[in-house]
Amino acid sequence: MNEKLILLSKGKLNKVSRQLFEGMIHNGQEKGWPFFVGDPEIWKFSDSLLQREGTVLDLGIGAGRASMFFALHGMQVRGIERVGNPYAQHLTKIAKAYRLAISVDFTDFNEADFGSNRYDVVMMGQLFVHFAEKQEAFAVLDRAIDATKRGGYLWLRTSGQEDDNFKSFKEAASFDPEVQISEEAYWDWCGCSGQPELEPHLYLKPTELLAQVLSKGMRVAHSEVMPKIGLKNIMYGEDDLAIHPMEPAQKSGMITVLAQKA
Numbered sequence: 349m350n351e352k353l354i355l356l357s358k359g360k361l362n363k364v365s366r367q368l369f370e371g372m373i374h375n376g377q378e379k380g381w382p383f384f385v386g387d388p389e390i391w392k393f394s395d396s397l398l399q400r401e402g403t404v405l406d407l408g409i410g411a412g413r414a415s416m417f418f419a420l421h422g423m424q425v426r427g428i429e430r431v432g433n434p435y436a437q438h439l440t441k442i443a444k445a446y447r448l449a450i451s452v453d454f455t456d457f458n459e460a461d462f463g464s465n466r467y468d469v470v471m472m473g474q475l476f477v478h479f480a481e482k483q484e485a486f487a488v489l490d491r492a493i494d495a496t497k498r499g500g501y502l503w504l505r506t507s508g509q510e511d512d513n514f515k516s517f518k519e520a521a522s523f524d525p526e527v528q529i530s531e532e533a534y535w536d537w538c539g540c541s542g543q544p545e546l547e548p549h550l551y552l553k554p555t556e557l558l559a560q561v562l563s564k565g566m567r568v569a570h571s572e573v574m575p576k577i578g579l580k581n582i583m584y585g586e587d588d589l590a591i592h593p594m595e596p597a598q599k600s601g602m603i604t605v606l607a608q609k610a
């Protein structure tokens with residue numbers, strides 16, 4: 349059990365919500381999936397991200413570990429997720445049972461209309477991981493910025509080129525050309541669809557990503573681009589250490605950006 353998260357939820361949530369959170373954490377651990385454990389980075393920025401009756405767009409919502417947090421605080425969430433994704437299907441059931449304002453559009457976000465100046469918060473949690481090309485990722489980023497209201501926030505976390513995995517993929521590609529998809533992306537196994545599948549994994553240069561965000565009229569409120577020692581899993585950060593404490597420390601190049609639209 350993630351004691352830290354339980355402790356946080358005890359202070360912030362009512363009984364039903366707390367039970368839901370605890371259930372999600374427990375389910376996630378039973379399945380061996382850390383998807384349900386929440387994301388401490390988001391708690392950290394709650395002063396900026398939580399807005400009474402605000403609206404949230406969560407691209408690639410997955411099991412909703414970010415959006416649960418918003419919905420439990422009274423915000424209205426629209427998630428976008430691939431057709432048939434079992435984690436998002438589970439999320440819609442929880443949302444219905446607990447009357448949380450989370451709706452999920454099961455569609456490809458490359459084709460979905462995000463609208464313009466529409467959301468108080470736009471979430472992009474480990475989304476670019478499945479892109480094959482930087483340009484594709486930046487095209488979605490630009491549309492996400494467009495969808496953010498003036499004064500609203502964009503939160504994104506993605507894999508950066510300082511990551512140890514990026515370096516080992518690069519090395520592997522030097523003797524096995526089938527490992528590499530593009531200059532920045534590699535084939536790797538992923539369980540996002542509910543079963544292990546080979547998917548592209550994109551690693552971005554932190555400075556390029558920040559430049560892209562800034563070029564679209566955003567003010568960077570927080571960015572974390574430095575590699576961290578000991579965060580084995582670029583996606584789940586601290587939580588992963590709690591779940592796999594025996595894994596050897598690895599350098600993670602995770603990039604986290606919180607930006608506000610001017």
Ligand SMILES: C[S@@+](CC[C@H](N)C(=O)[O-])C[C@H]1O[C@@H](n2cnc3c(N)ncnc32)[C@H](O)[C@@H]1O
Binds near residue numbers: 408
């Ligand atoms: C690594 S998971 C992250 C899930 C969630 N944002 C989180 O932080 O827990 C990436 C999610 O994006 C979804 N996804 C990837 N490409 C997508 C696409 N083209 N359209 C909609 N969803 C997509 C995947 O199915 C997966 O659930």
